[in-house]
Amino acid sequence: MSHLEEPPRAEAVGRWEAIRVRLATWNVNSVKARLPRLLEWLDEAKPDIVCLQEIKTTTALFPEAEVNELGYEVAAHGDGRWNGVALLSSVGLDDVSLGFPGQPSYAGEEAELTLIDEPDLRKPEARAVGASCGGIRVWSLYVPNGRTPESAHYVYKLEWFAALRTALEAELSQHAQLAVCGDFNVAPTDDDVWDPKVFVNSTHVTPPERQALADLRALGLTDVVPKPMKGPHPFTYWDYRAGAFAKDQGMRIDLVYASQAVADRVTGAYVDREARKGKGPSDHAPIVVDLD
């Protein structure tokens, strides 16, 4: 992006540690529909590690060759129509985890429609992928939406957060350098939505959801709040409808939660709202975090 400073060059020290790293997270809302925009953005922003969410395709159909050509290794985790996450890295990609231990499956209304009656046999949805990249343990997460506070999906969302907390506690015991990135589907505070009155009785702002985030931070994770580039709020999502982006009617629901060792390395963080403009954008903008 022409308005941005040149990214710090990743200085690889072997495969395992890169001194200066540009880390990004982006809910692309279909990696296939977004491929031209994604490739263009990778070429311009030049991140070293990228967490993608809502790839909306299968692992096998991820456009890996196109991304490889730009110098990234790929760990994709997708099971079809919805969800799906991926990690791209130019600084090594090792010890890939598809999902996390104890990750719950959705057992709400939809489960009654499936052919699998045994809850234990239901596969968890493709909402988490982890890997070690350039000396950092990185997770790309797509937290369940929750739909409405009365729904089974909301219960699932809170269970998902609780299981995530347990998994991240174990991750932190193994990896001092940990970055948990993605679409958390929760606005941490009222300042993180364009108008709190609009969200009364909605998901994304309820006290239990915000407590779930607080419980993650209590593990020792820091919310790396990006600069908004424009306007007072670092929103990362704007609805496609009603000109929400033009009016900056957005939400901050995409987050980077960093361990202390990673948080201490942050030299800059911003929301790349340029990627939300133009033809065929995602409804989310990428977050870019520079580490030294």
Place this chain on the structure above:
DNA sequence: ATGCCTTATTTCATAAGA
């Protein structure tokens, strides 16, 4: 204000998103 929904699929209708 950088353009007033978009996506994938069991498609000309629906479910999901947040």
